[in-house]
Amino acid sequence: MGPAEWAATIFSLGSSEKAGYASRLSQCPIYTNGLLDQDIAKAGGVQQSFPVRGRSPPEFLLIVIQWFLSETRTVRAQYVSLARWVAIAPAASRVFDRRLASVATARLCRGSFKVTRSEDVKSLFQGCTHVRGDITITDTYSGALILPSLKTIDGKLDVQYITSRPGTGNSTATQVTSLELPDTQSIKNVAIANITTLKTISMPRLESVSHFAIYQHGFTTDTLDLRSLREASYFYLAGGFSSVNVDSLRNVSQFLDIYGPGVGAEREDTGKPLQLTFPSLVYAYRLLVEGRISKYAHPSIRNELTCHLEFLGRDHRDGGYSDDVMIRTKENPGSFSFPSLKNLTGSFSVYGPIKSLDVSSLQSSTVYMKLGTTSPLNLTLPLRKLTSITLYGTLESVKFPFLKDFESIDIHSTLPVGCKSFTTQMEEISQSLEYKARCRCSEPRSTPSLLGLIALCVIPVIAIAAAGYYCTKRKHEDMKYEEEKVAEQPLLSIEADEYEKVVGQR
Known part of the structure; x- marks a missing residue:
């Protein structure tokens, strides 16, 4: 029974039956969400009197309750009794009337949808706010692709050029120039790959996604707008992007993989160096960054970055990635910033032309750390305790100003790094340890005069x-x-x- 039919049934009841129904419901808590709370707050100064558009208080309350039970998808642990609704109903009636009108026009659309041309968007999704099924953009589509009014997609949004799809043989690339989902808040799966004409990807209201993958190796996409995205299970980004906005991303429960230009490209790589900033990220199960990256920053990554990846699957057996945090850059010196990272419980590996590395809050590491640089680097690590670390490449200096406890330190520099004084310092630290500690440092021999x-x-x-x-x-x-x-x-x-x-x- 939909909201309209439900409301009609309630209106058909007698006055005493309506009151009794409302009385019974008042014993049960109902949920609210943040968006409605904001609207209620805005309407708080409005004074109206019952009845609301000819409805008695029980009728109004029952419609509101039904709207919550049928439409609210994401709820939080805030319960409100019907007594509160009685108090706020006069002030919020206009808000609820607008919401109820939108509920009446909402539609759940089921099935698998193939979009072959722009006209299909209207014919397939007219009135739809919730799609349950996959949406595939075929290779005959050309131009801008805009999917308005879709708030939820319980399925896969597929915009890919795959030279040989199963059962279809070879295909040609779709000519999508922009992909815009202005109203979508939740998607199960996004797959975008090898679209040479694609310049803009805009999903400004998207808040959650299970799998998000963009594979644009060798191409440069001008804009990727995911400004509201908060959580993802898998987030995979490959290619060149002039502008990337993932400023709200906080949680990646599985893999966060970033591949800039120059990695695995089968064609000539013309992509610009990728600039990335994740100012809100607090958790990632695994972090991998590879390619030409000019800047990579995690201003707010905290001790929630606890990586516990177990290599029992395909990645481990096939010699894949074995680091929970792995950064590989090339060509351009990169600056990597993890200023709030306090504890590291997963392996950490960085290699390439490193301009700077900021781990200014990192105090303890119980796992293996490895850093190799191909550009001159003065490295200062604030660690107080570490298990094992290997540093190599063009190191100009290495300092551990606060180190009190370590098991193994290996330094192999192609530049004079002051090994003699460094090993002397580590020997002094190790005198207070109850176990054997090893420090090894190598640098070029002094050339004869x-x-x-x-x-x-x-x-x-x-x-x-x-x-x-x-x-x-x-x-x-x-x-x-x-x-x-x-x-x-x-x-x-x-x-x-x-x-x-x-x-x-x-």
């Missing part, structure tokens, strides 16, 4: 020449042999100086 090398080679030559007048040919050859031995000594292969300390007792 050029003047010293010349002097070492020239002086024996002069001596040999002066003695040549008085020595036999045999002696001259012996002296020449000795000269060559001396000259070869400074030209031994230059290897790294390595300092290793294993200290402490169990």
Whole structure:
């Protein structure tokens, strides 16, 4: 029974029956949501008197209750008795009249929908606010794709170019230029892939999605607007984007994978470096970033970033990603910011041209950390306790100003990094430990002085020449042999100086 039929049934009751029905319902709590609360607050200053448009108070209350029970999808633990509704009904009647009018026109549409041209949008989704089924955009579609009024899609929104779809053979790419869902708040699955003409993706009211995947390797999409998105199970973004707005994203319960230009592209990569900021993110089960990334920031990522990925599935067996936090960049030096990250319980790996790394609140790590840089980097880590860390690449300096406890530190730098003083400092720290700790640091050996090398080679030559007048040919050859031995000594292969300390007792 829909709201209209239900209301008609209530109106057909006698006055005493209506009052009794309302009295029984008043014993049960009902839910409210934040949106309605806001409207009630706005209407709070309006004074009206019963009856509301000819309805008695019980009639009005029953319609309101039915609207809540049939339409509210997301509820929170706030209960309101009917007594409250009696108090606020005069002030909120206009709001409810507008809401009830929208309920009367709402429609649930079921089935699988194929959109082949723009005219299909109106014929397929006229009056629909809730779609239960998949929406597929075929390769014959061209131009802007706008799906208005759809608030919920319980299914997959499929906008992909797949060269060989099962059962259909080869296909051509759809010519969608923009994808706009201005009213959609919830989608089960979004799949967008290989659309060369696509320049704008706009879902400004989308709040939750289970699987969200955009695969645009080798292309640049101008705008990705997900400004209201708060939660996702899987969030996969690949390709070049001039503007990305995911400022409200707080929770990714499974994988958050970001691939900038230059990763896995089968065609020439023309994408711009990807700039990303997640100012509201507080939890991600796994974080992976790879490609040309110019900026990656998590200003609010907190100790809720607890990654417990178990590698028992396909990724592990096939040699896939084995890090809960993994960042791989290329070409452009990147700045990576995790200023509120306090505890790390999953493996952490960063590699590429790193301009800066901010983990200024990170105090403890009980897992393996690995960082490799291909651009000069001065690294300061505020850790007080760590289990194991490996640092390598073009490191100019490494500092642990607050470190009190560690098990293993490995540093391999292609630049002078001050290994001798560093290992001495770590040895002092380890004196207070009750177990063995290991610190190993390697850097390039000091190159022999050029003047010293010349002097070492020239002086024996002069001596040999002066003695040549008085020595036999045999002696001259012996002296020449000795000269060559001396000259070869400074030209031994230059290897790294390595300092290793294993200290402490169990």
